[in-house]
Amino acid sequence: MNPKIAFQGEAGAYSHQACIDARPDYDPLPCATFEDVIEAVRTGAADLAMLPVENTTYGRVADIHRLLPSSGLHIIDEAFVRVRISLMALPGAKLDDIRLVRAHLVLIPQCREFLAKHNIKAEASADSAGAAADLAETNDRHVGALASELAAETYGLDLLARDIEDSDTNTTRFLVMSREPDTSRRGDTHMITSFVFRVRNIPAALYKAMGGFATNGVNMTKLESYMVDGEFTATQFYADIAGHPDDPAVQRAMEELDYFTSETRILGTYPAAFSRD
Numbered sequence: 001m002n003p004k005i006a007f008q009g010e011a012g013a014y015s016h017q018a019c020i021d022a023r024p025d026y027d028p029l030p031c032a033t034f035e036d037v038i039e040a041v042r043t044g045a046a047d048l049a050m051l052p053v054e055n056t057t058y059g060r061v062a063d064i065h066r067l068l069p070s071s072g073l074h075i076i077d078e079a080f081v082r083v084r085i086s087l088m089a090l091p092g093a094k095l096d097d098i099r100l101v102r103a104h105l106v107l108i109p110q111c112r113e114f115l116a117k118h119n120i121k122a123e124a125s126a127d128s129a130g131a132a133a134d135l136a137e138t139n140d141r142h143v144g145a146l147a148s149e150l151a152a153e154t155y156g157l158d159l160l161a162r163d164i165e166d167s168d169t170n171t172t173r174f175l176v177m178s179r180e181p182d183t184s185r186r187g188d189t190h191m192i193t194s195f196v197f198r199v200r201n202i203p204a205a206l207y208k209a210m211g212g213f214a215t216n217g218v219n220m221t222k223l224e225s226y227m228v229d230g231e232f233t234a235t236q237f238y239a240d241i242a243g244h245p246d247d248p249a250v251q252r253a254m255e256e257l258d259y260f261t262s263e264t265r266i267l268g269t270y271p272a273a274f275s276r277d
Helices: 014-022 034-043 064-070 108-117 128-136 149-155 205-215 248-260
Strands: 004-008 027-031 048-055 074-082 086-089 100-104 121-125 143-147 158-161 171-178 191-199 220-228 231-242 261-271
Touching: 004 014, 004 034, 014 027, 014 048, 014 074, 014 149, 014 171, 027 034, 034 048, 034 064, 034 171, 048 064, 064 191, 064 220, 064 231, 064 261, 086 128, 086 149, 100 108, 100 128, 108 121, 121 128, 128 143, 128 149, 143 149, 149 158, 171 261, 191 205, 191 248, 205 220, 205 248, 248 261
Parallel strands: 004 027, 004 048, 074 261, 100 121, 100 143
Antiparallel strands: 048 171, 074 171, 086 143, 086 158, 191 231, 191 261, 220 231
16 A cells, blocks of 8 residues: 555645655545645644645745644655646537636636636636536536646546646745654755744844854745734744754754744754755
8 A cells, every 4th residue: 555645625736736746656635624634644644744835926825834833743845836727628628618717716817818818707716626626527518627737637627728827937835744854864955944933022032033044154045924823922933944953054053043032843854856045
């Protein structure tokens, strides 16, 4: 029996594609929610989780940064998927037949030029792969779905047009998470360490906490803040740095960070998918 990797969404979703690309030897396990994905790994129903964290067009994925620290899981890899949007329909349908398409709300604006050119109206759906699945159960040749090629293959739909997105740079970053951490590897480019922290309630605490990374030459590739428990007074920060906790420079920077924070938690150390220098 192959190990399993859990993802949020229907079969054919972009998260499903990320699973196939990053872990082709794992069986993908679809889950209804991000919480279900995490729980599947925690209970042993799945071995790994594939979770989207940010998109080049729409920024960070809602709720993920809130869920990561409390998940009990550890980041062991990152993966990137170019969001390629295809128009699909029932077998035998032609492009000129399509009057309406359904897709997730965020996909529709990305195909505005194509839809306007072909005079096709769009209707929001809860899930793009789900829209493809629903379409396969109908007999309406005037309706299409916007989703991945994998969705068309999964549900037996015909591809009427490929790569119809207005921009060819839309990419989603995913994190691969496991029950156990893995700090034994070293990447071909460099390592990334992800962590969350809360600064102490003292003047310029964040400025002083960040100073250790600058003076030790540690590149911080991401820093985001978000509220904790719905309170404006409690702010948590999520950060990615280039380096491994065993690197002397990273050790010094983290020691200085600890001095100005009330809590610091490493979420994972993993090879960078590409150089960010």
